[in-house]
Amino acid sequence: MLGVCGGIAAYKSAELVRLLKKRGIEVRVVMTESAKQFVTPLTFQALSGNPVHSRLLDADEENAMGHINLARWADAVVIAPATANMIAKLSCGLADDLLSTLSLAAECPIYLAPAMNQAMWRKAVTRENIARLQSHGVHLIGPEAGDQACGETGLGRMAEAETICAALTESTSDKPLLNKKVLISAGPTREALDPVRYISNRSSGKMGYAIANAAKKAGALVTLISGPVNLQPPGDIEIVNVESAEQMYDAIVPRAQDFDIYIGAAAVADYRPADVRAQKIKKQGEESVIKLQRNPDIVASVAALEHKPFVVGFAAETDDLENYAKNKMLSKNLDMIAANWVGGKQGGFDSDLNALKVFWRHGQKDLAMTDKRHLAEQLIRLIAARLNEKNTA
Numbered sequence: 001m002l003g004v005c006g007g008i009a010a011y012k013s014a015e016l017v018r019l020l021k022k023r024g025i026e027v028r029v030v031m032t033e034s035a036k037q038f039v040t041p042l043t044f045q046a047l048s049g050n051p052v053h054s055r056l057l058d059a060d061e062e063n064a065m066g067h068i069n070l071a072r073w074a075d076a077v078v079i080a081p082a083t084a085n086m087i088a089k090l091s092c093g094l095a096d097d098l099l100s101t102l103s104l105a106a107e108c109p110i111y112l113a114p115a116m117n118q119a120m121w122r123k124a125v126t127r128e129n130i131a132r133l134q135s136h137g138v139h140l141i142g143p144e145a146g147d148q149a150c151g152e153t154g155l156g157r158m159a160e161a162e163t164i165c166a167a168l169t170e171s172t173s174d175k176p177l178l179n180k181k182v183l184i185s186a187g188p189t190r191e192a193l194d195p196v197r198y199i200s201n202r203s204s205g206k207m208g209y210a211i212a213n214a215a216k217k218a219g220a221l222v223t224l225i226s227g228p229v230n231l232q233p234p235g236d237i238e239i240v241n242v243e244s245a246e247q248m249y250d251a252i253v254p255r256a257q258d259f260d261i262y263i264g265a266a267a268v269a270d271y272r273p274a275d276v277r278a279q280k281i282k283k284q285g286e287e288s289v290i291k292l293q294r295n296p297d298i299v300a301s302v303a304a305l306e307h308k309p310f311v312v313g314f315a316a317e318t319d320d321l322e323n324y325a326k327n328k329m330l331s332k333n334l335d336m337i338a339a340n341w342v343g344g345k346q347g348g349f350d351s352d353l354n355a356l357k358v359f360w361r362h363g364q365k366d367l368a369m370t371d372k373r374h375l376a377e378q379l380i381r382l383i384a385a386r387l388n389e390k391n392t393a
């Protein structure tokens with residue numbers, strides 16, 4: 001997410017967008033009103049390939065990608081040029097326009113490339129603002145010294161686009177699963193009763209899809225085996241769509257030994273109707289009985305393979321979370337299990353939020369309630385660390 005403020009250095013940010021895009025980085029641009037006096041939104045729209053955002057209270061923009069969504073979307077926020085005014089606002093936590101508001105909402109790293117007259121940069125209040133932001137973890141790129149547009153010479157010139165791009169890509173090129181092959185299951189399964197009816201569950205697939213995205217971002221080669229969901233498939237990964245637990249089993253178990261990691265995030269039905277009718281079942285009498293038959297346990301089957309990958313299971317529980325999860329890990333011979341409460345008010349099935357308690361053989365970690373994307377990134381880092389430990393042991 002590139003924030004552009006109103007300073008003459010804004011023209012350099014056009015080049016920055018081009019450089020970031022060249023590195024394969026997806027860029028969205030937010031401009032302040034005064035930035036538009038220097039460079040037109042059309043320039044940034046054309047270079048980024050995305051619409052430019054600038055209004056905070058715009059019903060259309062809020063619907064399409066409001067400030068919270070923009071903040072969630074970003075892996076990093078870089079404000080270039082960051083004016084003295086924007087720096088002052090951020091240091092006070094003000095949120096009176098789109099850029100300052102989404103910066104306040106952002107949980108990802110924030111980078112500032114300041115650009116201002118040398119006297120403004122040297123002013124005590126600016127120094128204090130910068131120090132305060134840095135103490136809150138905001139990263140600074142530049143400014144540089146040299147001739148300024150105002151005719152003066154000194155510190156305050158925005159870093160060159162090349163320098164900003166290099167600083168950003170170095171610090172965000174964290175690829176803990178570089179070239180690892182990761183197989184992920186996601187979503188529910190549907191167990192047919194007849195040609196028109198099935199038994200299923202409330203899984204939305206959001207967690208599994210978020211994990212697939214996070215693994216991809218961490219450098220992995222991802223294959224996603226997905227039950228029926230209403231989600232946009234993540235770009236640039238292999239995806240196999242299945243319906244039933246048996247189809248999911250067939251898509252996973254025979255190929256699992258070719259992978260480094262298997263993450264079973266799907267809510268696989270434990271049972272399927274024993275007898276699938278070829279014709280639609282007709283109603284008859286006041287009661288009806290469906291006989292169910294056990295489905296194969298996919299994650300346990302993967303964990304039982306001779307050359308098994310690092311196996312991560314999920315446990316969705318409504319009670320006694322820790323005990324059930326740990327027992328599941330042991331009985332299914334998993335390397336790790338991620339457990340979450342379901343059926344509560346917040347998190348779990350179909351929610352955008354979730355919290356996880358992750359267990360492995362000799363340790364555990366609580367991942368606090370947050371959106372599934374950030375949660376997935378934390379889980380992927382944990383998995384990478386455990387895998388690394390296992391391999392070095």
Ligand code: C5P
Pocket residue numbers: 185245264265266267268269270295296297298299300312313314315316328
């Ligand atoms: O035993 P339970 O269904 O609660 O275990 C959940 C974990 O087992 C999840 O990782 C889920 O993907 C996996 N599972 C499976 N095959 C089944 C049932 C569950 O892989 N038939």
